[in-house]
Amino acid sequence: MNEEVLEMTTLHPDNQADGQAGVRSTPLSTVSRDHLGAWDFRRKLINRLFMTLLVFASLLAIVPLLSVFMYVLQQGLPALDFSFFTHLPAPVGELGGGMGNAVAGTLILVGIASLLGIPIGIACGIYLAEYGNRPQGGKLAATLTFTIDLLASVPSIIIGLFAYAVLVVPMRRFSGYAGGAALAVIMIPTIARSTEELLKMVPTHIREAGLALGIPRWKVILRIVLRGSMSGITTGVMLSVARAAGETAPLLFTSLNSRFWPTGLDQPISSLPVQIYTYAISPYEEWHRQAWAGALLLVSFVFIFNLLTRLALGRPTRSRD
């Protein structure tokens, strides 16, 4: 009986509503046991109901993922053969052909983006983690943190417009440079953030130990702090590279598309996502098949990268608790 009374006083909705826990208009003794039993039953029923709903919500969230995987495998696998990687797209009406130029183009674009974006991102991360708290670095560091947050939230198509304005318009042509630069800008904030977070987890005494040995601070940062977090930083970098490889919107009007093998970086360059887009909105059955094959390639790339980083890190960034 005691337990039930306790439940009544703390959890009865009447009590919560007026915020006076434990104060009831009717004395407890007037509430019959039957009432308590029914009330208890209702509580347990509601509990069951909501627990089921939570499980259901989780399953519902996973359904699209499974469906995407299933269709990409089922539709893409038959079209993903050797010639997919070695051939140029076939003209309309002809069977066969591949996306070799798009695969090569994506590698080139992601290469340019990595060359530009990874060093800049890591440098920003180091600056924020190592010098962010210093009084003289304070103002710039605060601005940079804010900027990186904002930059991460800019829609990728806007980055494409930016690359168009500063690279395509002055050069008077769509080019691989413009596409690569757009992807680099997209990579910078993710890399900077993950680097900063990882470096901040390195205990201060490690830095102090290095400095106490008379090692210059920059060497302490590069050779001790950075090296110690290398696996984590690589993970962050890999994830952002995988993300950049799948970006379509910023490439639509920077690197455009091409039906030929890449010949120069100052030329329009084909890329896997743009090629998938072109094929998907075309009316041709054969092209749809190729689009699915391209999607399979992208998804497996992303999946493998995520799985590898997961295995390498266990649970990322949550090591604090």
Add this chain to the structure above:
Amino acid sequence: MAIQQPKKQRDIHKGDRRFYLSLRAVGLLVILIFSAIVIQLARLSAPALHHFGLGFLFESNWDPVNEKFGAASFLFGTLVSSLIALVISVPVSVGVALFLTELAPKRVANFMGFLVEMLAAIPSIVYGLWGVFVLAPILRTMVEPFLKHHLGFLPLFQGAPYGVGMMAAGIILAIMITPTISAICREVFSAVSNAQREAALALGATRWEMIRLSVLRGVRPGILGAVVLGFGRALGETMAVTMVIGNRPDISPSLFAPAQTMASVIANEYAEATSDLHLSALAAIGLSLFAVSLVINSSARLLIWNFERPSRLGSAK
């Protein structure tokens, strides 16, 4: 971290100063890039804004042939598709987050967490492809006729079921923002101290009562922040939406009708636009999208920060 070095020592390690200055330079470069984005967008869109003024945002006529440009239908498309996404995604995401933090055994939670992360990692273009060939046919043949039959008296569910349209875009967006919202909710929920949970359970609360009383009650601003952040992501999402929304600049009350968003019109027309005014009008849409997403995202950040800061400090030690 903030180790102050006496002035004398700085001369011993000349490399330090150079290292510091070059890092600073890179930081400045990134700030410059961001300001350049703002400036260039403004520059690109200046002719259109000059020509049409602020009325650009409220005029719904979009006619590139006759050089009449107004962004209202795209604003409508962006807002409505993102709102549909929120309506679908928020309950699911909060449910996922609660399941992962409160209910699931650690192993299950880890595995499910990975799957939800994968949902975020799949490229937009793949969702688009899936939307065109899997989702849209399902909507066209099953869901939309069903809704029309049973709820057809509402203006929301009238018109021909095309499959592609506002509803498809909303659903795709919902799928894409679920990982964002649930990841932040998860973090917010796990910041609630266990003592609070144990207190509720000790008083005889059922699990759901515990969740309602000790988890959900205090974290509303955090959930709101997650929702706003998800909204911000939905606003800027381009490719998947472009592929399933039908791309017609109409304002229709029906969820079945094709529409167009700010991002999708830029993706569709920018590479092919020929007249300067058309290009500039598209850039002006980009500028408004940029402004909206900055406002939305910074307010989300503020909400989450305000919520997380004190509790983080409390739980760190």
